[in-house]
């Protein structure tokens with residue numbers, strides 16, 4: 001395949017900058033106008049809609065060899081891409097754990113894009129901004145001001161970095177040299193069965209294998225069972241293994257439970273283990289005065305991961321990892337090369353500033369968009385949004401609790417509500433898991449709301465995770481009305497009497 005038809009000696013001088021800056025300026029203004037109209041109208045549309053076949057077919061085209069131009073390309077985006085998002089901008093989106101972003105957050109992404117700076121390190125404003133943001137978060141989370149940190153793509157990456165740092169700190173310089181192969185005693189990592197899959201994947205990818213993953217059962221409150229944990233550590237020591245890391249979860253993805261972090265910190269101290277905390281969304285309780293109790297002990301973590309694109313509503317992707325011991329963080333990730341050697345002056349000072357702390361070399365200025373959001377809204381207002389969602393979850397749980405045909409399936413600690421329909425008229429042999437699976441599908445595909453599913457102790461739940469600053473109580477009412485109406489529909493279909 002040959003795209004360039006000219007011989008090297010007749011290569012044209014060209015650039016990707018516009019020939020007509022004025023037309024790009026007009027297009028940019030149109031984009032901003034269109035997008036703000038779109039964003040404003042989101043609550044009036046369905047939460048989710050399928051991609052029509054005809055639209056899908058537009059994305060099986062040939063190689064785009066010839067230019068289409070910015071105007072026509074934008075038109076395609078507007079018609080075929082923009083309308084078919086996941087739905088997480090809508091007030092009744094409560095699926096998985098996904099933030100809803102903000103209009104000004106979208107504009108901040110544009111600022112980051114325009115700067116297009118590389119925050120591997122080097123001397124630039126974006127480095128200074130990210131450093132300020134990291135200091136703020138250390139303060140919010142009660143970590144020492146001397147903590148090390150880096151902004152990353154998501155809590156999955158933040159967990160990886162925290163766990164990798166902990167392993168390096170626990171296994172020492174030999175780990176860097178010989179990897180886990182050099183370990184005589186198998187390093188063991190402990191986390192609850194309710195912890196996020198990114199924790200176990202990190203352990204696997206770090207070369208430890210599933211035999212190093214000690215999955216500890218959770219108690220009735222869905223927190224890590226401390227007795228089971230103690231027994232596992234003791235047994236592993238007896239077997240000559242090396243218990244080296246505890247991973248606590250502040251806000252489990254399934255039901256929003258909080259492990260007893262203080263108790264985990266005690267064990268980490270007594271056993272000489274590393275404590276990593278996955279606070280993907282739950283760490284945001286630190287912003288809510290009076291609601292910090294579930295986070296007790298968070299400030300004792302050796303490393304802490306949390307998302308900014310979930311409950312802080314920064315545009316995807318944005319998360320943070322903080323590490324108490326800066327030397328441990330650097331030891332795990334530091335690189336050296338002649339092509340990134342530091343100069344004593346100029347742009348190449350601290351060339352690997354952030355490269356030394358994570359997986360990326362080239363990095364976007366995500367600190368700028370985070371900084372923009374924190375400055376624009378202020379931490380108090382962002383915390384109020386967190387508190388509002390918790391109150392809404394409580395409201396939903398209360399409505400469920402008083403309805404004899406609905407059943408709460410897990411306690412509500414933060415913003416996750418798991419419940420199911422238990423219609424009285426359902427035929428006796430009906431399978432409630434099948435019934436609720438169908439009920440959830442219909443709510444989703446009709447665009448009424450977007451909770452997702454989760455199985456709690458064998459019982460299929462409709463799971464609402466309200467990390468959404470657009471949700472109102474009225475949305476909860478509308479949603480429950482839809483649940484009841486569709487449940488009645490399904491009961492009638494299944495031959496039961498309508499209730």
Ligand SMILES: *Cc1c(COP(=O)(O)O)cnc(C)c1O
Pocket residue numbers: 097153154155156157196198249251252253278279280281307319
């Ligand atoms: C979402 C989530 C993660 C993963 O975070 P990403 O930002 O999606 O990578 C990890 N842990 C918990 C508890 C989560 O809710």
